[in-house]
Amino acid sequence: MSNVDSLQQVEDFIREHLSDDMIADGKSAFKAIKKAAARFCDSGCVDQTAAFAKNLFSHMHADTCPAVTPLGFCDGCDDLAAEKMGEMPCCLRDVIEGAAKGMKKIKKKYQAQIKAIEKAASTLSAESRAQNYCNSGTI
Secondary structure, three states: OOOOOOOOHHHHHHHHHHOHHHHHHHHHHHHHHHHHHHHHHOHHHHHHHHHHHHHHHHHHHHOOOOOOOOOOEEEOHHHHHHHHHHHHHHHHHHHHHHHHHHHHHHHHHHHHHHHHHHHHOOOOOOHHHHHHHOOOOOO
């Protein structure tokens, strides 16, 4: 596949690279995430998390931190953020720790398949970029 231009191509790519076990585990993970999200909302954690995030980002954006980039925190932001992490609401910490545990489990179980999918996706992406470049008329 040289260019992704339909939902069918995406579905075909997924079917080619995901086993039935992976799909079943993905569905199970989705159900667990859905339950965790409901508990998060029902427990009042949304308001606690919003207050924490507002305080965290206000504290981070002192004179030493002009911006947060897509690559992460800049300059002094790391240290400023670390100062506030102890104030993270327990309900948010539970969600983060649960997600990290789930990701580690998935990574361990499907490490070889994940690498194969990453390789296939990067090849697909490179082919797509090349095709788009060729179609742009700049050559």
